[in-house]
Amino acid sequence: MTVGTDAHGEPLTDAELRSLHRWWQAANYLSAGQIYLMDNPLLREPLRPEHIKPRLLGHWGTTPGLTFVYAHLNRAIMRRKLEMMYVTGPGHGGPGMVAASWLEGTYGEVYPDVGQDLAGLRRLFTQFSFPGGIPSHAAPETPGSINEGGELGYSLAHAYGAAFDNPQLTVACVIGDGEAETGPLATAWHSTRFLDPVRDGAVLPILHLNGFKIASPTVLARIPEEELRSLLRGYGHEPWFVSGRDPVAMHHGFARALDACLDDIAAIQVRARGRGATERPRWPMIVLRTPKGWTGPAELHGKPVEGSWRSHQVPLPAPREDPEQLRQLEAWLRSYDPATLFEPDGAPVPDIRELHPRGARRMSASPHADGGLLLRALRLPDFRDYGVRVERAGGAKASATGVLGEFLRDVLRENRNEGIFRMFSPDENNSNRLGAVLEATGRAWMAEADADDDAALVPDGRLMEMLSEHTCQGWLEGYLLTGRHGLFSCYEAFVHIVDSMFNQHAKWLKVSRELPWRRPVASLNYLLTSHVWQQDHNGFSHQDPGFIDHVMNKKAEIVRVYLPPDANTLLSVVDHCLRSRNYVNVVVAGKQPEDQYLDIEAAETHCTRGIGIWDWASNDQEGDVDAVLGCAGDVPTKEVLAAVSLLRRSLPELRLRVVNVVDLMRLQDERQHPHGLSDVEFDALFTTDRPVIFAYHGYPWLIHRLTYRRTNHENIHVRGYNEEGTTTTPFDMRVLNGIDRFHLAIDVIDRVPRLGPTAAYARQEFQDALLRHRRHVTTHGEDLPEVRDWSWPSWTRTS
Amino acid sequence: MTVGTDAHGEPLTDAELRSLHRWWQAANYLSAGQIYLMDNPLLREPLRPEHIKPRLLGHWGTTPGLTFVYAHLNRAIMRRKLEMMYVTGPGHGGPGMVAASWLEGTYGEVYPDVGQDLAGLRRLFTQFSFPGGIPSHAAPETPGSINEGGELGYSLAHAYGAAFDNPQLTVACVIGDGEAETGPLATAWHSTRFLDPVRDGAVLPILHLNGFKIASPTVLARIPEEELRSLLRGYGHEPWFVSGRDPVAMHHGFARALDACLDDIAAIQVRARGRGATERPRWPMIVLRTPKGWTGPAELHGKPVEGSWRSHQVPLPAPREDPEQLRQLEAWLRSYDPATLFEPDGAPVPDIRELHPRGARRMSASPHADGGLLLRALRLPDFRDYGVRVERAGGAKASATGVLGEFLRDVLRENRNEGIFRMFSPDENNSNRLGAVLEATGRAWMAEADADDDAALVPDGRLMEMLSEHTCQGWLEGYLLTGRHGLFSCYEAFVHIVDSMFNQHAKWLKVSRELPWRRPVASLNYLLTSHVWQQDHNGFSHQDPGFIDHVMNKKAEIVRVYLPPDANTLLSVVDHCLRSRNYVNVVVAGKQPEDQYLDIEAAETHCTRGIGIWDWASNDQEGDVDAVLGCAGDVPTKEVLAAVSLLRRSLPELRLRVVNVVDLMRLQDERQHPHGLSDVEFDALFTTDRPVIFAYHGYPWLIHRLTYRRTNHENIHVRGYNEEGTTTTPFDMRVLNGIDRFHLAIDVIDRVPRLGPTAAYARQEFQDALLRHRRHVTTHGEDLPEVRDWSWPSWTRTS
Ligand SMILES: Cc1ncc(C[n+]2csc(CCOP(=O)(O)OP(=O)(O)O)c2C)c(N)n1
Ligand SMILES: Cc1ncc(C[n+]2csc(CCOP(=O)(O)OP(=O)(O)O)c2C)c(N)n1
Ligand SMILES: [Mg+2]
């Protein structure tokens, strides 16, 4: 199965070989040109220092491999009339991707000033890694790309996400041998156990063993080939090896391997689709072993460059200063024979211009890579039909995520035939109480199953559960960027595992929004549950609400954070998120059966407003307010309400206002976030001079950050998670962090000056309650009945 | 190589088998007891509802596997006089670890009120997952643990970290089959290519295929055994399979496999150490296939529990309420025959009390697992000897990390024979300009090498470079927690990849500090370079300074953040970090050749202070100050200085003060952080009423968060990274984010009221400079000479 340099029996005709090779040379020339040249783009004159950019930025090493594969994929697309996408893990090979899309004509279509003429060619070269130009990576600016590749490790998961529900699509995915050392990449290989050959497209991994990463060899290039083969078989693949450096032999070898793989893929699909074969196929893949920086300068100052880590970035670093390097550079560039590749007007010569598929078959023009083009809205059932009946605040109990699960079940049902919605979770769907979705779908599963499993395993399940937050996130990103919809449910603490992937996706969206040709895609929706306040079976490691803070560092136009206090508000929020575009929505909600406050209409109104006074809990309607109690999050809301009920019973003269926040961004200044309240609105809610006691779900300072420009900021006192925790009772967690009703009630007493000495009795009562709590939980292991059974009291309605 | 239930020829004598099995039963009984019982710990009476805890929390499913392995490892330790540690990936099996350490007597030594008597036993049971008691995981509270295991995926990297430089140690590491699906775990297998059999100890992975995770089967349990074997061989292992459920057969099978593995390990070590074999060995490992929840209740309500995901947490959820479950629970607990395992006074019977190694050989008492016990201080050369000569501020240029590299080189040299220091980097050591360390050591590498590599690959290198931030972090954590020292150098943006691992380590340290028996360990030191302002070859994906914000959410007593402005301050900071204990130190520093400001003495003073006025840059010595310019970070410092020089030239009457911050925590309130300045000190530096223009390395709001309680907060105007970026010139990055000298100078003009209309000329000059900049970079691709060549002007000295 090794297709090496010494193979015989050539799969390519001489003409094919010649044009393939010339296309590759053209792409390599254009790549090197982007890195080096700011003038003399066709080398019509001898190369002079002033033709060279003053700052040489970019990565050559990976590029010839990427262009080599591109050329061959094009041949296959044309011969087989394939629909293909190209995902390149080493996205730093950006020049290669840009070169290919320029050769295919896509670049000039998208960026008319970079067309196939001399001005366009010149601009193609100068813009690269240049101020006001384009970045060095396979970024959103690059037509055909859904994977920036700057942060390595996500290509394979992205490729699978693109292939899901696209049965006609083949996603070729080049994986860098350095990239393959990352954790996210290393586990994404197991995606073979989740891809349904009937419903989904194919992924063709091409592991590029160019032997090196930045400064040293790579692991996978330096284990015996048998060990590597064993590894890849262990992932469920059958690898084809293509190794060497002689272009002719390599062209034949790669063409043969690619043909074999595509034949295999076609056969697998026929077997599965036509003949209903249900066993998991062994998917083909290619291991491509080439020198790093292939076809580039062989050496510099007597040290190898081609075939060495030295080719990683700019192989000849100083041709402007060093005449010897200038000479080397010129020889290298001329080795591609540019005069035979381009017309004097800068356009590629006809045989090269011909050598790519047409229209949307061009990988650089794949509509899948500009997923918004293909995006269809979800069919959403009316979320109001799933509302919990709430006759009075506190008069009903429900699990918020449990209720949401029923809505999501029907979202799955309504869109079953569309194949445009999936849910993703690292083995937490049921733990997060979204079990109802299994009435509408199963867990995607191509590995072995057992009658006893009782886990709803089916090849075409729409619930994607692998115990890898990275893979879930990567699959979902790939799925969204190719024009579909999804939701990721995750334990709140462990979503930090994908902090960095979120960063990259948010950056991708930010740049995409600035590109008119990139159409909006569906938002990335996180449902964070099993949150910091409800990690009963686990302890401190599971208690971390910091993802919200992390998200807040990204551009205001990208991120949205929602903290619905109960089930009906959660329904309304998720409905909204599933309709939104180009955002990252973070929804934090509890899973335990808890008090419900708003009926479905009130919930919808409240969520649309995003923030509001809860008049039924407040008693300042007819007088001046003594203190405002703000709350954001289900548990803080409950504690605020409980504090209010304690205070109103003990100190009936106190005038309190409860403000609940669902949309965290409302707190921010309207100049800082499109959802931000105006100062007038904010002051109307929170007053300009009364104490505000704010109970917040996460780390308290975020509320300060959001409100520090507000008039009344000095009077805002925030309680939140204070990084204290362990395995304990739900209420004890609140006490440990001082966010419980008693601390909140004491806060109010301490901050309302007019209460005077009589309030000392109530204050002491609350302090005693904390001691009673401590005694009770350490003895009985559960919360005080008065705490456990508390719900919003009915007597307040008449007051 | 499969050792299955049908194997013949028993490795255990009947007596051995009997005591092994009884020890296992005792451990299982104690585990189940912890989950369920708050009374009647020896089941002397019939089980009644009131004996059961009101809240049942914890995880049974993984536990019997962990205790089974523990029992067998103990046998091996005793027979072979081994030094062993036990790392359990599924740390939620905490009860099993606690049970084992109680049986070994360690628990009672560490926690005298939980000794081997009836009161101790009762407390052992009640304290588990109980308020005021212990958490449910293999947490810091658990003797013998270095891996909490709450967030899955890090066990194997931790195990390798522990084994490095401990040639006599064998680290047994149980990996959950669910855990094995995570990215970090999936790539940690490649650690086989980095472990030197001569210098390092051995890691014995035990992949525990109990078939399930929380709610569904696992990938590795559901691929054909041949495919799994192939995968594990691909990782460089030779797996031994032990599969079944019959205890007798499984005891024999596991004993045989374990003996074979330990024989192999011994042989590998003899070959490498004695005979100098240099090839990479194929390390043995065990695949243990058992039912999940083995020996627990077979079923509930007709559905399987043992051998199913239903055993994951509490297999019988309601024995207090449901008499049938109570009966089942009693039968289950009695199936272990507690009356034969424990004396009436609660102590284990003699044969069980005997069945474990003594003293420090007990895995629960391993000094490696309380690494502070073994910690020796590093031998540190005098950092002052590495200082850059700085005759006047701005009068020298140096790469800060380059200079640091020389110091680190000699740290490596000085400690070469100690074997207590390593450096870790995801293939970025050289890119981060720490190349000098390769003069003192090589890159650890057991894979194939090539004469041409020129990458300093050696088996016993002390530079650990795998392109996996997760593995680097996991190795380092394991290395530190077992009493050694290290430094992790990473691109600033990509350290977010380990956000979540940092969280877990910070939480570990926080809890450890509260445990008097856990001795302080060396701090985890991050050197973040190739930072947001200097990612020339790359673009937006590489620009993210948010790790500092992330770190700030953790307890003040754990985290330290340093932003040294130049090489000499970096030396002083790193020297300090390498001496510190129990912290996470985050050091952010540039790698490009840049202006130097402080000579080595001034640097030391400045860093010890952590914050200070730079009098040589200020001109308010003899008058009232008009504005304070604060700066933190190398690039912001340079821009502030440049702004000051512009302003002092154009508006010589302006009185400016420059305050540089190295230790970010100094800005915070002394009540919030031990490094915090008092209000008096803060006000003295920043005044109580003058405008403060603060240029900060990262996202600006962090400075507000740190200073919002300060008197002068309202006048603090912060510029920082505003999430704008691409591949562009260094100065253009600053301009895009408004942190450049011209914006800063304009800020000052706009905020000093007394300047009046004449300043409009200077203001316009600075605005024009921004336009000139834009024109220049988009035409020439490099920064304006006046910007590029700027350094602190000598004329200021005389003013
Ligand atoms: C997660 C991550 N860590 C570190 C880097 C820094 N980096 C950029 S390129 C590179 C080497 C990539 O090697 P490989 O995947 O083999 O790509 P190629 O050899 O094709 O350039 C590294 C480590 C990165 N981009 N992403
Ligand atoms: C990174 C991470 N994601 C999700 C979880 C939630 N979780 C807790 S236990 C568990 C299943 C673990 O399965 P396995 O490793 O097989 O352990 P075992 O079967 O031995 O319990 C999951 C998904 C977690 N703890 N860590
Ligand atoms: Mg490579």
Ligand SMILES: [Mg+2]
């Ligand atoms: Mg398992």
